[in-house]
Amino acid sequence: MAMAGRLRSTFSLFNRVSASESLSSVGSYRRASPLIPQLTSGFVSASGQQGGDVKVPVVMTGEAGKWATSLYLASVKSNVLDKVESELRSVVEATKSSPTFGQFTKDITVPKDTRVKAIFDICEKAKFSEITRNFLALLAESARLKNMEKIVGRFFELTEAHRGDVKVLVTTVMPLPPAEEKELKETLQEVIGQGKKVTIEQKIDPSIYGGLIVEYNQKVLDMSIKTRAMQMERLLREPVNFSDL
Known part of the structure; x- marks a missing residue:
C-alpha cells in the first residue's frame, strides 16, 4: 500500500x-x-x-x-x-x-x-x-x-x-504560458549556474498589475508594473532643483 x-x-x-x-x-x-x-x-x-x-x-x-x-x-x-x-x-x-x-x-x-x-x-x-x-x-x-x-x-x-536544487518563486498576474516558463527557467539556469536544478513555483497576484517578481536564495528581482509605477511616482514627487538645470 x-x-x-x-x-x-x-x-x-x-x-x-x-x-x-x-x-x-x-x-x-x-x-x-x-x-x-x-x-x-x-x-x-x-x-x-x-x-x-x-x-x-x-x-x-x-x-x-x-x-x-x-x-x-x-x-x-x-x-x-x-x-x-x-x-x-x-x-x-x-x-x-x-x-x-x-x-x-x-x-x-x-x-x-x-x-x-x-x-x-x-x-x-x-x-x-x-x-x-x-x-x-x-x-x-x-x-x-x-x-x-x-x-x-x-x-x-x-x-x-x-541536492543542489534551487526553488524560484515567480509571481505574475496570470499563469505563465509553458513556452515563457521554459524560457524563464533556461535564463535562471544560466544566472544560477550549472550543477543546480532550478524549480519554478508560480504565484498569482493580480495586485502587481503586470510584469513579474522573481525570488530565490533570499534574493528578490522585482520587475512588476506596480513597483515601477511606485518608483516613477516617487521620482515625480521629488522637488526639482532648477539651479542644476
Whole structure:
C-alpha cells in the first residue's frame, strides 16, 4: 500500500484515541524510543551551522530553523534523509486532505498524552522511520504540532539545498504560458549556474498589475508594473532643483 494510502487508513485512530479515557503514559513511549532524548538534545543545542562532520547547506535562524536543522542533521547522520523527507511530505499532505488530522495538529487543547499516543499510533501504522516518528512525537509532546508545517517547510529548504536544487518563486498576474516558463527557467539556469536544478513555483497576484517578481536564495528581482509605477511616482514627487538645470 502506498504511503498516502497508509496515512489515510490511520485517520480513524484520532477519534478512538481522543475518546480514550485511559491513555498510556508518555514515559512508556520515551522508554520504547531512545532517540527521543537524543533528538531533544540535538534540537536544543543545534547551532544552525554544522553538526560534527555533517555540514548544513543553509544556515537557518529562528525556532523553526533550529528544529529543521536538527532534524536534517539527525536524518543525514542516520542516512535516511530521503526517506524522512518523503514521509514528512506525506504528513503535510495529510493535514490538507484530512480536516480531522489538520484540526488535530492545530488544536492546542488536546492533552499531551493524547497527542503523543496518536502520533505514535499513526507513525507505527504508516511504518515511518524512527527519525520521523520521534521528530513528530517531540512536536506533539512540546505542543508544537501547530508549527509543524512551518518547521517541515524549513527542513524541505535544507533537503533541496542538499541536492543542489534551487526553488524560484515567480509571481505574475496570470499563469505563465509553458513556452515563457521554459524560457524563464533556461535564463535562471544560466544566472544560477550549472550543477543546480532550478524549480519554478508560480504565484498569482493580480495586485502587481503586470510584469513579474522573481525570488530565490533570499534574493528578490522585482520587475512588476506596480513597483515601477511606485518608483516613477516617487521620482515625480521629488522637488526639482532648477539651479542644476
